[in-house]
Amino acid sequence: MSIVSTIKPLVIKALKELYPGDPKSADSLPDRFREDDLTVSITKPEFEGDYTLVLFSFVKQLKKSPEQLGKEIGELLLKNNPELFTSYNVIKGFLNLVIADRYWLDFLQSNYSNRSPGVRPSVNKTIIVEYSSPNTNKPLHLGHLRNNFLGWSVAEILKVTGHKVIKTAIMNDRGIHICKSMVAWQRFGNGATPDSTGIKGDHFVGDYYVLFGTELKKEVETLMATGTTKDEAEKNAPLMQAAQKMLVDWENGDPEVRALWEKMNGWVYEGFNETYKKIGSDFDKNYFESSTYLMGKEIVEEGLAKNVFFKKEDGSVWIDLTSDGLDEKLVLRKDGTSVYITQDLGLADKKYEEFHYYQSFHVIADEQNYHMKVLKLILKKLQKPYADGIYHLSYGLVELPTGRMKTREGTVVDADEIIEELIKVAKDKTEELGKVKDFNPGELIELYDTIALGALKFFLLRVDPKKRMLFNPEESIDFHGFTGPFVQYTHARIKSILRKEIAGVSRQSAVGSSQPAVSSPLLPKEKELIVLLEQYESILGQALEEHNPSVVAIYAFNVAKVFNAFYTEHSVMSAESEEKKVLRLKLSELTANVIAASMALLGVKVPERM
């Protein structure tokens, strides 16, 4: 039970007691005062108090001045709950409440050693989180990383709040883009392989995709020199013709093409798996477009039967969404082959068959907002029971100072490269500081990974997913301030104190089960920290509601920052008294646990030492 959800009912009770209203009129209805209408928030530091009730919303209703209202409510709250509130003050329309130290100390006492704070009991609901979903013709880049970290983190937030989560990916493993790499390798590869060249599989294949582009450009230029238009040239260039033919051959099941396709996709998967392992992404189930792309045709039949879809003269099948403010949308081509949305319709159906999900999250970039809107709308019109549970977890693109990343223009930040770069920075910095000279090589490598990925994940998750974000290679790699390593450092720092205390004999008596004493009041920095730690549960609730890990990242940073300020001002080991020492040790332990728990939700490990 959080402090805010404790205060709200008490305020409602006080309001009803103070202003029962005329029993005969409408203003005595039981829901005249509702918790949802209350605004209870943390008191601004420049005022006295811990939590503040905003009074303006009742002023008109009750026809009283805010000052008088605040006074009346404050008095009654104090009278009714002397153990919770110690005093109040009213400034303008704000009722500032001072919470008793006892409350905070009790909270500390019952939570300080909880290693998994915020975990909720099972609600027995299955939620699918579909994320990552790469094309198998090129390596992962920064945009994929944002997607992966988001999907993974949201899944984690759902898990601790009691949901059963199935993580899935859909591999976009077929199509013209795959054929381009294949054609290029056939023409220019001379039988080279990732093994023979020592290049990671996904990069190896990606190189041929890029090569296709550059070679195609040459052909196009040659054709254009003979007077062909650009569009014509691109269509008629021999390489493009070859890719198109390969796509047809692939669809017809040509054994040679299929064998080549499997070989090259195999290389890519090997590369992907290495990267996934490194960044900690995992999936309960992979779907492959090559085996799902024909699905959905049944749904098209179903839609025609239900008159949700209609057939045009040429045989193509459409849905009319103009009454919903959208366009007509094609769901089946005139040649009877399926389009993107057809596959997604089929896949949604299949997933529901398999998992009977309560909700299905699709972590997909906001470029596809329209597509996902249409998808959900079609499923609704088909009266699919799962349609309402479809949720597009839309996120903005990662941009560079030069603008959008484009593979063909070589302006992508490669996932493997940026990770390696960060590992190097972590290594240099760690060596420079020289605090872990006794680590063995294995421990060091693990630590560098922890710090590097901590920096990267934190950087990509600290921003509201919906928003576009900027990645500046020069400035974004930083281990100071609002960063993962800063939070990690704070954790390691606390652990260092706790280790020393364990080493000392006083550990048992100091951090034992005794209640923290109340003989001396909580000091401002102590209180600020404990009040913040108490908010963890509601932060988790907010992150869940908004499907937004950035809430957790910002919170973790604040905890670390407030702890560091507390730490600078007050000594833990040489506290003024034994009871203060006990209090601060518990406070430190709780801080470390909350930091570890929140960072875990982001997929960021926190080291004991760094």
Added chain:
RNA sequence: GGCCUCGUAGUACAAUGGAUAGUAUAAGAGCCUCCGAAGCUCCAGAUGCAGGUUCGAUUCCCGCCGAGGCUACCA
């Protein structure tokens, strides 16, 4: 053209309609004989423009300006 996002210090990010708009970086001034300086303290600096609703607007509504995306019988 139509539809959808987004405009906050030099830069990057915050702010369920609430108090003097927070934080980080970069710039300036300090703090390691004392629990870890990847830290702390101080100092400066911002809501694109113009209206409206409200006791109160960064937030909601309208217009303009600017940025991005979608608007494929590509996926």
